Every structure is written in structure tokens, then in C-alpha cells.
Amino acid sequence: MKDLRAYGAYAIVTGASSGIGRQFARQLAAARVNVVLVARHKDRLEELATEISDEHGIECRTVALDLLANGAIDQLSQEVAGLDVGIVVANAGIYYAGPLVDNDLADELDVLALDAAVPLQLAHRFGREFVRRQRGALILVSSSIAASPVPYEANYAAAKAYVLSLGQALNYEWKKDGVDVLVVSPGPTQTEGLDNAVGIDFSTMGGAKMDPAQVARTALDSLGKRAHVIPGFSNNLADMAAKYLLPRSTSVRMYGRIIKQALTDDAGGAA
Numbered sequence: 469m470k471d472l473r474a475y476g477a478y479a480i481v482t483g484a485s486s487g488i489g490r491q492f493a494r495q496l497a498a499a500r501v502n503v504v505l506v507a508r509h510k511d512r513l514e515e516l517a518t519e520i521s522d523e524h525g526i527e528c529r530t531v532a533l534d535l536l537a538n539g540a541i542d543q544l545s546q547e548v549a550g551l552d553v554g555i556v557v558a559n560a561g562i563y564y565a566g567p568l569v570d571n572d573l574a575d576e577l578d579v580l581a582l583d584a585a586v587p588l589q590l591a592h593r594f595g596r597e598f599v600r601r602q603r604g605a606l607i608l609v610s611s612s613i614a615a616s617p618v619p620y621e622a623n624y625a626a627a628k629a630y631v632l633s634l635g636q637a638l639n640y641e642w643k644k645d646g647v648d649v650l651v652v653s654p655g656p657t658q659t660e661g662l663d664n665a666v667g668i669d670f671s672t673m674g675g676a677k678m679d680p681a682q683v684a685r686t687a688l689d690s691l692g693k694r695a696h697v698i699p700g701f702s703n704n705l706a707d708m709a710a711k712y713l714l715p716r717s718t719s720v721r722m723y724g725r726i727i728k729q730a731l732t733d734d735a736g737g738a739a
């Protein structure tokens with residue numbers, strides 16, 4: 469792993485109160501990077517902040533913020549003004565499974581905003597500063613399903629494909645400026661997000677779920693070495709099949725069958 473402190477003294481992690489984001493925060497702290505934890509649940513952020521600052525002797529700040537609120541990125545910028553922020557992990561994400569027309573449009577627009585527009589805003593806001601000073605790193609959390617259109621997760625998969633494309637392009641644009649960009653595309657990972665997913669029961673789908681700590685570790689190990697990483701051997705095989713072995717129409721049909729079988733009665737927006 470690179471010396472993560474070389475990017476700057478602080479890292480911002482969105483969606484740090486749970487799952488993969490929580491593990492990013494822990495591992496950045498273990499690497500002696502001060503961390504700014506962002507999510508809506510202040511109590512959970514403060515509990516984590518106490519735990520990791522005690523354990524690693526770093527400074528840990530919390531910003532309780534709904535990233536879907538108007539002006540959220542401006543507010544976050546103000547909260548970190550004056551800090552030497554070197555790493556931004558755009559991790560917060562939500563999704564709804566089910567037939568698109570049965571889901572509430574407002575929920576699907578929230579998915580598009582939190583999973584795609586917020587990473588864009590973070591990239592623009594903090595990337596500008598990174599490029600100006602020729603130092604920094606951006607980690608964007610996509611998903612292994614970004615490799616194919618996915619029926620019954622149509623909007624979420626499209627948003628994650630956007631994030632993958634954005635990050636790979638920015639990796640190229642910013643390389644000359646000494647700024648590292650990495651997209652991490654986890655497969656099914658054992659988090660609260662997976663357990664509480666609306667409209668789908670992942671336990672019926674079989675296959676091992678990854679440890680979120682392993683996802684964060686793989687991403688941090690890959691930062692500065694590549695543009696895109698997919699944690700886990702079987703997730704890489706599935707990605708190669710979707711990209712190179714199967715015609716896109718076959719991949720769509722395959723995903724359609726798999727996801728349809730896992731849909732639950734609350735598919736269709738009963739969040």
C-alpha cells in the first residue's frame with residue numbers, strides 16, 4: 469500500500485456509518501490518516517469516531533449530513549475548510565430493486581442523485597483542489613453490476629456504470645497532475661445495506677458475500693496502481709464473462725433471470 473498520508477493529512481469518507489464506508493474509515497485511520505466521517509446518523513458516526521481515534525491516535529471528525537439535501541456538498545466543503553484533505557472516498561449509496569415502473573420515481577431519482585450526481589459533485593469540488601496543488605486521491609465506489617445492464621435494478625446499475633465511466637476517465641485526466649483516481653466495484657458484500665435491501669433478498673441468491681473490510685483493503689492497496697479494481701476472484705470472473713464472453717443481450721437476460729428470482733413482495737417501492 470502507498471503511504472496514504474502522502475496525499476494529505478485528512479480523508480473524507482461518505483457513508484461512513486455502516487458497511488464498506490465504515491471499513492474505509494477504520495483502515496484509513498490505521499494508516500494514520502485523520503478521517504472526516506460523513507453520513508446522516510450522528511450517533512453512529514460519533515461512536516465510530518471515538519473508537520478509531522482511541523485505537524489509532526488520529527483525529528476523527530464527524531459531519532452529520534444528508535447528502536441529498538440542497539447545498540450538502542457546499543456544507544461539507546465548509547466543514548472541512550482549512551483541513552489538508554488528501555483523500556475523498558465517495559461511498560454513500562442506496563438502491564431499490566424491483567420493476568422500475570412499480571417503484572416510486574422520487575426514490576429512483578434519489579438513487580441517481582446519491583449514487584451518481586453526488587460522486588460527480590465530490591469529484592468536481594475536491595478534484596479541483598487536488599489538481600491545483602498536484603496531490604490527492606479520489607476513490608469512487610461503483611458495483612460489479614456496472615459491467616452489464618441489470619433488469620430489476622435498472623436505474624442502480626446504470627448509475628453505477630456512470631460512476632465507473634466517470635472514474636476511469638478522471639484517472640486518465642488527472643494522472644498528469646499527480647492525482648490518483650480509483651473506482652472500486654464490489655460484488656455482494658455482507659453489510660447492513662445488503663441485509664436491509666428493499667425489494668430483494670440476497671440470501672436466496674447463493675454465493676459467498678465478501679467481507680466489507682476486504683473490499684476496503686483491496687481498494688486502498690490498489691490506489692495509485694490502477695484505475696479500477698473488483699475485489700474477489702469470483703467477482704472478477706463474472707465481470708470478464710459479462711464484458712468479453714457473453715453477448716450483451718445474453719448478459720442482460722442472465723441478470724434478469726437471477727434478480728427476478730430474488731425479488732421479494734416489497735419490490736415496487738414499499739421501502
Ligand SMILES: NC(=O)c1ccc[n+]([C@@H]2O[C@H](COP(=O)([O-])OP(=O)(O)OC[C@H]3O[C@@H](n4cnc5c(N)ncnc54)[C@H](OP(=O)(O)O)[C@@H]3O)[C@@H](O)[C@H]2O)c1
Binds near residue numbers: 487
Ligand atoms: N453491499 C454490497 O453488496 C455492495 C455491492 C456493490 C456496491 N456497493 C456499494 O457500496 C457502497 C456502500 O454500500 P454498503 O453496502 O456499505 O451500504 P450501507 O451499509 O447501507 O451503508 C450506506 C452508507 O451510506 C449512508 N447514506 C445513505 N444515504 C445517505 C444520505 N442521503 N446522505 C448521507 N449518507 C447516506 C448511510 O448512512 P446513514 O444512514 O447514517 O446516512 C451508510 O453509512 C454503496 O455505494 C453501494 O452501492 C455495495
